[in-house]
Amino acid sequence: MYALVDCNNFYASCERVFRPELIGKPIVVLSNNDGAVIARSNEAKEIGIPMGAVAFQYEQMFREHQVEVFSANFALYGDMSHRVMSILQQFAPEMEIYSIDEAFLLFKGCEKFDLKVLGDKMVSQVRQWTGIPISVGFAPSKALAKVANRIAKKYPVQTNSCHIIQSEESRLKALKWLKIEDVWGVGRQHAKRLCHVGVKTAFDFTQLSDAWVRRNMSVLGVRLKHDLLGIPTIQMEEVNPKKSITTSRSFERNLVEFEEVKERVVTFMVMCAEKLRKQNSCCNSFYLFLKTNSHRQDLEQYRGATLVNLPYPSNSTLELVHFATEALKTIFRKGFRYKKAGVIIMDFIPEDKVQLTLFENSNPRHHELMKTLDEVNTKLGQQKIKLASQDQRRVWKMKQEKKSPSYTTKVQDLINIVV
């Protein structure tokens, strides 16, 4: 049996752990630059605030219902996620961390255990040790565990936040209950097409022929169908090193000057390179893009992008920044108002398996330099040592007016308890 464990309204719940007076009150968490709603407490959902709501369009609603608004605090969420995962790990022989707030557990060889008892214990222990509410779904396949989890989340009182799909009867009942657009792996496009052929529920989907599903939804669709039939087909996945690393941001205002954009692009590449070294890889190529604000029909639009193949694999910040700056020169056009840019590094190889080239290679002296740089920045805080080409004035420029303290990752932000 598999379990899918999912934290309820995760970001909102994290904020609530340290502000217990907000229990029962509507909370929303905003994206970077305080742009859009990316998490909502149940109370906020009930008021009718949709996912992705644009913050400035909902200001009045926030005021009217006294919605507590938070800027995203990813340091807090990442740390809370880590705590939850480390507790879950103790319950099953195998775990796959699927996202910041979800994990699959595989209970291989645990046939003697009473899953309901185990599930209840997960819920109460995570709640007690971290303050985060979770839901648990058990089933014979990953896709069905997702379904079971949804039921647990939808009916927390009846299920005690833990639902099990094991019998054929419970499987059919669950699939007939689940709308097709809510099935894991069925997005908007597939839902539309499925609707056209009369598929309304997950059960209807399982009645389609493999051939039709293969033709219209590729092998992924076929795997999903079998998983929903109760034949475990979607496997547990190992934690693989990343295949690409992205750093991109919308700017808090439009940027016009090359130098301004360059500063940002350099910083994005610095951040990518740090993550790249953390997984002990070098990259062979990167993609650089910049764009104007596509929401503004009144302004002239431009999207520039370029794929750069490096002459040699590298993870040196100095080298990568150099190539990024050169690449930016080729796509930057004067006269546009830029709203967003980003760097995606890819084609990784392990650091210790770099093939030397005949004419040009990564500067070997950079290796030690980067090691020292990473050590200093780890010890003394991010961006303590910067390149001259980065912006020297401030680290964060994003609009983040309602950010909560980093309660669990910064000593200055620890909560005080007065007895």
Add this chain to the structure above:
DNA sequence: TCTGGGGTCCTAGGACCC
């Protein structure tokens, strides 16, 4: 004024090989 960020996988079609 104001609209997120970071990933993965699959497929079709073109270019190329012998």
Add this chain to the structure above:
DNA sequence: TCTGGGGTCCTAGGACCC
């Protein structure tokens, strides 16, 4: 009437996830 057959690799675009 008829124009070989069997491959690989790469890329862009589309779909999905959180």
